[in-house]
Amino acid sequence: MTHFYNRIVNYFNNLDIEGIFDLVISRGVQLIFTIILLSLLRWFAERLVSIYFNRNNISEKAKQRHLTLKKLLDNIIQYTYYFFLGYSILAILGVPIATLLAGAGVASVAIGLGAQGFVSDMVNGLFILLERQYDVGDMVTINDYEGFITNIGMRTTVLQSVTGAVHFIPNRNILEVTNESRCPRRTEVDLVIDPDVNMEKLNAVIHETVEASLPNHDLTEAPEYYGVCRDLDGRLVYRVRFMCINDHQWDVETYYYELLTNALAKNGIEQPIVLSTKQVTTR
Structure with a gap:
């Protein structure tokens, strides 16, 4: 017991406390300096990206493209920052990174397989950007998911559905894309x-009301008056078709339903109240 005690005492007596303290202080200062330096570089890079892409003298479509590229570059800066931060910390602490990687064995294989998926994500993401399949803000259907693109990253594309659900889709899994935001959208009233009903009077009221609402900046073409036809439920309807700026179709539909319904009522033209697809009464 005494021998064991003496060994412990000798061990602590032989410790270079001053050297250990100096080493801790030195490594600590290096760590703090490295973290501050890398953080400043990250802030500076993100600031440059933000200044470049937040210009005001660009078109609305160009803004979407700029937002897409900005988010991607922010993503790249973030990955680069964390990579160099982790590498620098390990190097300062004296961890032999090259030796660890060389002797990892099974771990190296696992990392290689993971990296293979990561590289596939990056390559697919690059082709998505080069081919301009979609931009941030576009309404798309990817595989079986439908919604608005909120972010395009190095690994994933983030899509938010109209219900608020957020889908993170690995770029390598994106097989089919339907972009509904590139061309004007059609809506029908x-x-x-x-x-x-007096068809001549009905036609005149609808034409005069719609024409009086023009020009409408939400429309890309003049309205088309399809006239009297039957809808999918077999109801007799008067149809007007509008071609709208993308994502404005719902506003256009609501606006003209209200406008035309009020115009018909003001001119004494009654619209049937549909109780079901087989039962119709007059108001």
């Missing part, structure tokens, strides 16, 4: 009418 179907006004249910009575078979006994």
Whole structure:
């Protein structure tokens, strides 16, 4: 017991406390300096990206493209920052990184397989950007998911559905893309009418009301008056078709339904109240 005690005492007596303290202080200062330096470089890079892409003299479509590239560059800066931060910390602490990687064995294989998926994500993401398949803010359908693109990263594309659900889709899994934001969108206003209505008067009221609302900056083309037809439920309707700026179709539809319904009521043209697809009454 005494021998064991003496060995412990000799061990602590032989410790270079001053050297250990100096080493801790030195490594600590290096760590703090490295973290501050890398953080400043990251802030500076993100600031340059933000200044470049937040210009005001660009078109609305160009803004979407700029937002897409900005988010991607921010993503690259973040990955680069964490890589160099982790590498620098290990190097300062004296961890032999090259030796660890060379002797990792099975771990190296696992890392290689993981890296293979990462590289595949990056390559697919690069082709998505080069081919401009979609930008941030676009309404798309990717595989079986539908929603708005909120972020395009090195590994994943983030899509938010109209219900608020957020989908993180690895770029290598993106097989089919339907972009609904590239061209004007069509919307139709179907006004249910009575078979006994004065068609000439109805047609005149609708034409005058719609024409009086023009120009409408949400429309890309002049409205098309399809006239009297039947909808999918077999109801007799008067149909007007509008081609709208993308994502404005719902506003256009709501606006013209209200406008035309009020115009018909003001001119004494009654619209049937549909109780079901097989039962119709007149208001």
